[in-house]
Amino acid sequence: MSRPVIEVHGLWSRYGDTVIHRELDLVVEQGQMVGLVGGSGSGKTTLLREVVGLLRPWKGRVHLFDCPLYSGDPGVDRALRQRFGMLFQQGALYSALSVFDNLAFPLREFGLEDESLIRDLVHLKLAMVELDPRHGLLKPAELSGGMVKRVALARALALEPELLILDEPTAGLDPDRSEGFVRLIRELQAELGFTVIMVTHDLATLTGLSTHIAVLADQRIVAFGTPEEVRRVEHPFISSFFGGAAAAPGPAAPAPL
Numbered sequence: 047m048s049r050p051v052i053e054v055h056g057l058w059s060r061y062g063d064t065v066i067h068r069e070l071d072l073v074v075e076q077g078q079m080v081g082l083v084g085g086s087g088s089g090k091t092t093l094l095r096e097v098v099g100l101l102r103p104w105k106g107r108v109h110l111f112d113c114p115l116y117s118g119d120p121g122v123d124r125a126l127r128q129r130f131g132m133l134f135q136q137g138a139l140y141s142a143l144s145v146f147d148n149l150a151f152p153l154r155e156f157g158l159e160d161e162s163l164i165r166d167l168v169h170l171k172l173a174m175v176e177l178d179p180r181h182g183l184l185k186p187a188e189l190s191g192g193m194v195k196r197v198a199l200a201r202a203l204a205l206e207p208e209l210l211i212l213d214e215p216t217a218g219l220d221p222d223r224s225e226g227f228v229r230l231i232r233e234l235q236a237e238l239g240f241t242v243i244m245v246t247h248d249l250a251t252l253t254g255l256s257t258h259i260a261v262l263a264d265q266r267i268v269a270f271g272t273p274e275e276v277r278r279v280e281h282p283f284i285s286s287f288f289g290g291a292a293a294a295p296g297p298a299a300p301a302p303l
């Protein structure tokens with residue numbers, strides 16, 4: 047039985063007098079990989095920040111794993127934070143720390159003290175993203191763009207989250223590296239079963255990763271469904287986003303997960 051991981055109901059957001067979201071609803075169920083698309087400035091990043099509690103909505107309800115995001119109990123909020131991992135476009139890694147310490151950071155922060163266990167877990171996470179222990183000695187500035195993304199992914203997965211939030215996961219990667227990163231996320235998702243919500247402007251990343259697509263336009267989610275279902279919805283943004291491919295999924299359909 048599928049259960050909701052993210053539930054957003056009647057959400058209003060604003061910066062000053064500018065309303066960004068108006069009565070927005072979104073439900074993401076366990077195991078779904080949801081690509082959130084919308085025009086530039088439509089409020090995708092704002093929505094992600096509200097979903098993870100980095101930004102408080104003006105009005106409305108956000109629940110994660112059936113728990114209200116702002117329970118008022120620091121212990122509950124902390125336990126909830128352990129259940130999701132984030133890969134944000136900027137500020138992914140601490141530049142002064144080695145790769146090893148970047149990955150050890152969330153483990154130590156959440157109370158792990160046994161250094162030999164931390165070492166084993168860090169090496170396990172490095173292996174998950176196809177890196178080896180010697181990469182742990184490097185500083186972020188010594189890594190290629192693709193390796194930075196993989197380390198950031200390993201860090202997002204450090205606490206074995208049930209939900210992974212990705213903001214432009216392949217931005218800045220060339221098409222080959224981007225394809226490799228999409229494959230890696232897909233394989234890890236198939237193995238670990240986490241739910242994904244992702245913002246991307248890249249059609250290849252969107253079609254390669256999404257089981258579902260949510261379209262943000264007119265200050266709310268105007269379409270939600272499988273890529274094929276969403277392509278059939280009549281809306282000017284959807285027609286222009288998918289262009290001529292709107293009627294026929296063809297080769298752009300997502301790979302099976």
Ligand SMILES: Nc1ncnc2c1ncn2[C@@H]1O[C@H](COP(=O)(O)OP(=O)(O)OP(=O)(O)O)[C@@H](O)[C@H]1O
Pocket residue numbers: 061066084085086087088089090091092093
């Ligand atoms: N801290 C802020 N203060 C004021 N306005 C903001 C702030 N952050 C974002 N905005 C504005 O709110 C709107 C939504 O921004 P947001 O970054 O959520 O959109 P987006 O859909 O992620 O955009 P893009 O696709 O271009 O990254 C934009 O018009 C943006 O300029």
